Amino acid sequence: MIEVREVRANPDRMREAIRKRRVDPKKADLDRWLALDGELREARQRLEALNAEKNKLAQLGRTDPNAARTRGQELRQQSREIEERITTLQGEWQGILDWFPNFPHPMMPSGEGEEDNLEECAWIPGQGYLPKDKLDKALGAQGGAAAFMPKHPVHADSKDFTPAHHADIGQRLGGVDTAQGAKVSGSRFSYLFGDVARLQYAIQQLLVGRLLAEGFEPIVPPLLVRERSLYGTSHFPEGRDQVYQIASHNVEEGAELFLVGSSEPSNFSYFMDRTLREEELPIRMFASTPCFRSEAGSWGKDQRGIKRVHQFDKIEMNALCTAEQAEEIYEQFRGVNEWLLQQLEMPYRIVEKCGADAGYLASHRQRDVEAWLSGLGEFMEVMTDTNTSDYQGRRMNIRYKPADGGAPKVAWTLNDTGCALGRIIIALLDNYQQADGSVKVPTALRSYVGKDYLRPPT
């Protein structure tokens, strides 16, 4: 949620944000909102005046109830009418406000879609960072860096084979079973088994070790949450169609629960309605949890394999901080992302996302980390680093008392995918596949996996 006073004082700033972020102007109807806001303020003033008179009358009623009665009844009737009107106005007012995006960071590029995202950097194992002049935003979604990325599985010992799709590699290894997943749970569900499951636990251990070493607080959150949590992080209302709702049968009476699509809402909700002390900030935390997504609206997309599934595991990094600390944490998150991919010797690029592609309304600034699938020859998003400034903090009512004793301020929040485990497995299978159908295990994972190669069962 945006600071109402700022929108009121500076509506053109919001108009520009709505345009830049490509928010549906019918939903984020600024002019209608401004009109409602004016009416509301006027109605509230009238209500306050009535209340003032009511309070006086109540004093009179103490000594002479009969004298107060008639006028009191009138006042009650009038204020009831105004209250009703305020309720109606406010419903619409809030409904529009919920669609106002965060104010974009000055560095957020303008653009029409993902083709306008800016390449920040690209990294190739054995070569390091691509020179800046090779990066190019003008070449479309697969971008300037794509031309310089390896064209054959980068960790293959032989060049002499046709690379396979991760779904086929996984199936050959007996480690990715989408058929059985579909039988048990429907389409877009899968089992990871044996060596591929080992791979997932290995990556998890590698990254968790790092996060603990960097001082991140571990957290094990609830994954079923109330509407307010999802609203607080701005996954509602805009992302509502992505979320599974638990049907009321067999659920305690009155419970209305949703399966989280990320542990982000759960993690931040731990601090909902709290006032922290500035000395406690920043709070950095991580959680490794399943995530659930309906994928409504993308039913035809990425059907094969485990790229787009209804349930996947993710290590999520979150931070609460002051405005001044946000930039540093944004970069720290990126540092963890790059560390992991470099540990795994995975080619990747990082793109600064443009207004039209910067994720949910809360984004103040956002970048994607995209692994390069050298077998398939394309980039795939594996991590998203987002600075949401005070947008979520305000919605969730998370504040902190400044060290110098001033009035409480709204806390800033940042989030980043530490690792979407399924996606990283795809990237590993792709980049480490071998001519004989085996998959080499990245050096950094060998001690966790317990073997150097994953081989099809004989």
Add this chain to the structure above:
RNA sequence: GGAGGGAUGGCCGAGCGGUUGAAGGCAUCCGUCUUGAAAACGGAAGUCCGCAAGGACCGGGGGUUCGAAUCCCUCUCCCUCCGCCA
């Protein structure tokens, strides 16, 4: 699943229709005393909206009343006992 009891300021806790924005205690802050501290004593102090007048806030929402922290309805949460359970 069954049966009860609760929710009041930073914390504990009174109040059960008007003089209560809310007693009392603890914690906090400022004095006095002290070499300093503690103790003791005196004093200050809630949050939000509004330029102000003023308004709102006793878990949330609704109702009764001239008037509600107090009465009624409802929701949420917590606790106790029994049952079941990873």
